[in-house]
Amino acid sequence: MADVLVPDVLVVDSLVRRFGDLTAVDDVSFRIAPGETYGLLGPNGAGKTTTISMIAGLIAADEGTVTVAGEAMTPRTTAPKRHLGLVPQDLAIYPDLTGRENLTLFGRLQGLTGSELKSRVGEVLELIGLADRAKDRSKEYSGGMKRRLNIGIGLLNRPTLLILDEPTVGVDPQSRNAILESVEALAVEGMAVLYTTHYMEEAERLCDRIGIIDTGQLQAEGTRDELIRLTGGxxxxxxxxxxxxxxxxxxxxxxxxxxxxxxxxxxxxxxxxxxxxxxxxxxxxxxxxxxxxxxxxxxxxxxxxxxxxxxxxxxxx
Structure with missing residues (x-):
């Protein structure tokens, strides 16, 4: 029996984005398969955030295309965004709302209602380890707990593709490990994950393949061992x-x-x-x-x- 070809969740093809005379992203292409965690690594100013913004449909590409779950992604399209969970580097939570209230609010914004919304909020609170602090205002949370709540918001709609932009910045070691364990579990369940980080050990632990971006260009990509062989290690x-x-x-x-x-x-x-x-x-x-x-x-x-x-x-x- 022939193998069934499973389409890639994310296809980034020849992306270009310019800001005046600066080419921030220059002909970047890569793919992510279901259940795969892809690490996008680069120093500050390399083009990571601009690339993520185009993938999420926040800004338009000057050239190239982004396809999520088979649908073309642009700032004007809404259908492909239902497949996407975006966890930005900057916290996107309301400090005066409790953890449960934050999730409920964002769940409604994502179209969840009634018993489905209540059930999903409960599931996510368990997943991110905040069920016992659900009634506390998020401004009372530690930095790591706020990060986990931020990730939970991105998981509410059961995304096909989860984008995590520096999700462990400024968190304590225990919370950081909890976040990494959650990401590992999501990949096992079949979710595609695009992960950016400044911590090389996180990429070593989590990522099936890695793309190294610098000066707006993808310098190399592959598994850890493929990258090492590529450089003659x-x-x-x-x-x-x-x-x-x-x-x-x-x-x-x-x-x-x-x-x-x-x-x-x-x-x-x-x-x-x-x-x-x-x-x-x-x-x-x-x-x-x-x-x-x-x-x-x-x-x-x-x-x-x-x-x-x-x-x-x-x-x-």
Missing amino acids: VDTIRIGGSGDLSGAAQELRQLPGVERVDIERRSATLTVKDAPALVAQVVGTAASYGVTLSDVEIARPDLESVFLHLTGKALRD
Whole structure:
């Protein structure tokens, strides 16, 4: 039986947006499939917010198209917006309303009424972990609780595509972890998620694929491992101990996948393509030369190094 082709939830095709002489977004294209979390990473001023604004239909593109759940998105279209949940970086809640009242208000704005509205508000309060604080005014919430309420508002209409723009900025570690766990659960349930963040470890944890944007252009995209391979990233294995390290180094250099071996007085550092696949052979070879190992360390390239390689700057610059 042939596989059924599931259409992408979001298709961004050749987006361009200019502000006077500045091209803020320059020919950006990417796709997000159902159940996929796509990370859009870039330093301040890279074009992330402008791209998100066009995807959400808040501003018009000068060139290119956005399709959400098969429908064309523009500032003038309303039908595709029913598929969308947008959680902006700036809090969009009313501080004098309780958590339940905030959700009820926004639910009504999204067309929910009656028992459906009441049921959905209750479900979202449970999902974001605020059921026990539902009657408290949101101005009494901690920063993390306000962020979770902000996300809850974006979930009320059961969106096909959820856009999360820097959702963990300024929150405590416990609330941050709760937010990340919620995002992971949403992807498991089949929701497509577009996620921007300044925290590389969040992208490492959450995102199935990542697009790196800088100066308005998508510099590269792919899975974590694809991006690392794209930039020629290599692993290192460092072994420390006593014995005939120099003798062992001659044989270590012959192992498939070993590109280089550097010897110091009591350690050897190997540059390799796939450290986890090679470490057992490295340890075994060293032992066969009478080397008594005191430590073994593996270092792998991360997204931070990939980002620096592609853009010449750190993510939080």
